[in-house]
Amino acid sequence: MNVLLLGSGGREHALAWKLAQSPRLDSLHAIPGNPGIAKYAACHDVTLTDHAAVIGFCERHAIGFVVVGPEAPLVDGLSDSLRAAGYGVFGPSQAAAQLEGSKGFTKDLCARENIPTAGYIRVADLETARLALARDFPRPVVIKADGLAAGKGVTVAMTDEEADAAIAAIFDKPGGEAVIEEFLEGEEASFFVLTDGTDFVTFGSAQDHKRVGDGDTGPNTGGMGAYSPAPVLTPALEAEAIETIIKPTIAGMAKAGTPYSGVLYAGLMLTRSGPKLIEYNARFGDPECQVLMLRFEGDLLELMLATEAGELAGREAPRFGAETALTVVMAAKGYPGTPQTGGAIDGLDAAEETGAQVFQAGTKLDGGQLVAAGGRVLTVTATGATVTEAQAAAYRAVDAIDFPTGFARRDIGWREVARERG
Numbered sequence: 001m002n003v004l005l006l007g008s009g010g011r012e013h014a015l016a017w018k019l020a021q022s023p024r025l026d027s028l029h030a031i032p033g034n035p036g037i038a039k040y041a042a043c044h045d046v047t048l049t050d051h052a053a054v055i056g057f058c059e060r061h062a063i064g065f066v067v068v069g070p071e072a073p074l075v076d077g078l079s080d081s082l083r084a085a086g087y088g089v090f091g092p093s094q095a096a097a098q099l100e101g102s103k104g105f106t107k108d109l110c111a112r113e114n115i116p117t118a119g120y121i122r123v124a125d126l127e128t129a130r131l132a133l134a135r136d137f138p139r140p141v142v143i144k145a146d147g148l149a150a151g152k153g154v155t156v157a158m159t160d161e162e163a164d165a166a167i168a169a170i171f172d173k174p175g176g177e178a179v180i181e182e183f184l185e186g187e188e189a190s191f192f193v194l195t196d197g198t199d200f201v202t203f204g205s206a207q208d209h210k211r212v213g214d215g216d217t218g219p220n221t222g223g224m225g226a227y228s229p230a231p232v233l234t235p236a237l238e239a240e241a242i243e244t245i246i247k248p249t250i251a252g253m254a255k256a257g258t259p260y261s262g263v264l265y266a267g268l269m270l271t272r273s274g275p276k277l278i279e280y281n282a283r284f285g286d287p288e289c290q291v292l293m294l295r296f297e298g299d300l301l302e303l304m305l306a307t308e309a310g311e312l313a314g315r316e317a318p319r320f321g322a323e324t325a326l327t328v329v330m331a332a333k334g335y336p337g338t339p340q341t342g343g344a345i346d347g348l349d350a351a352e353e354t355g356a357q358v359f360q361a362g363t364k365l366d367g368g369q370l371v372a373a374g375g376r377v378l379t380v381t382a383t384g385a386t387v388t389e390a391q392a393a394a395y396r397a398v399d400a401i402d403f404p405t406g407f408a409r410r411d412i413g414w415r416e417v418a419r420e421r422g
């Protein structure tokens with residue numbers, strides 16, 4: 001089968017690496033791809049917002065299946081256009097992708113289906129927002145812009161001043177909408193399931209590091225590193241999250257006439273009163289996907305095809321290796337502000353000779369030299385018997401890479417490493 005993979009990040013490089021191992025794959029194409037993905041796929045320039053152009057591409061290249069990596073094409077309805085043209089897709093419909101695209105949509109589903117989540121209100125004007133902040137929510141309080149914000153539209157306000165500033169920034173522009181939320185205390189974990197709209201299989205857990213600096217300091221990013229599995233999500237907590245959060249979500253989406261098909265990524269807060277939903281994503285996480293793919297032992301293409309075909313009923317949970325996988329993001333200096341692009345990157349072969357996998361994100365070839373072309377540039381991924389060993393292996397590979405205009409956190413996995421030390 002000829003497969004088209006959409007996206008250009010480290011997540012998509014990891015998906016390409018895994019798809020390329022499938023005996024069902026004849027050829028892999030990517031739009032737009034990157035130099036890492038180009039090792040497994042023919043990369044093409046097609047504007048993803050031009051649905052007719054993507055469908056035309058699929059016709060010309062006899063594509064049998066499309067795998068959507070990032071959220072933007074899902075929220076834009078590309079999977080609906082492709083399905084209407086007769087193509088199978090891994091990724092939810094536009095209506096179902098609202099689970100990621102609209103925080104208000106997800107909160108309303110939680111309310112209808114009794115899914116544990118932070119108490120909230122949706123507000124559409126500054127006056128109502130100010131009143132609610134003064135009357136109904138103690139500090140800290142969480143303020144979220146509604147709509148796709150790539151993880152950057154969330155403020156955890158410790159003080160009245162911070163809360164006021166966050167609300168003012170949202171209603172600064174016409175049409176602003178916000179969700180004001182109760183602050184949840186606990187440790188965060190990510191949990192993944194693949195669902196065909198009715199049935200589901202679990203697909204592992206991970207923990208992400210969102211802040212740019214060591215010790216979880218500095219501004220939020222798309223993620224600076226991750227590891228899988230996340231031992232904090234114990235089998236008992238996972239079972240509870242499945243019963244209280246995952247099953248009612250899948251059933252509630254079907255009931256609402258917007259069945260969800262694809263990977264469902266639940267961001268959970270493990271509170272003293274059990275797991276609560278922070279947010280859903282309609283795609284694999286980046287860099288969580290990299291650690292999941294390193295551990296996943298099955299045929300990814302076959303599993304994705306079964307998801308789209310509605311054939312997950314009665315299927316055994318996918319098998320994962322027993323080792324921990326850990327990934328370290330190497331970013332260009334300046335990230336998450338304006339990254340310094342164009343810096344040379346060398347030593348990827350030496351890094352992979354240590355046994356690691358280097359998945360490329362914001363890279364490009366400049367006259368044969370690999371250079372930085374974005375904020376997050378590389379995700380250096382390794383496995384080990386413990387988080388401590390996986391961390392050591394990942395940093396051995398990071399240290400083999402010569403990327404003077406880049407930086408990485410040095411403490412990915414610190415919570416578990418501290419726990420393993422006892």
Ligand code: AMP
Nearest residue numbers: 118142151154181182183184267278279
């Ligand atoms: P979100 O984009 O909704 O995932 O939020 C980004 C981050 O903000 C989360 O990963 C949490 O660290 C934090 N956050 C979001 N909502 C809450 C909440 N209700 N209580 C505490 N922290 C939160």
Ligand code: GLY
Nearest residue numbers: 222223285286287
């Ligand atoms: N690493 C967080 C995300 O992909 O949303």
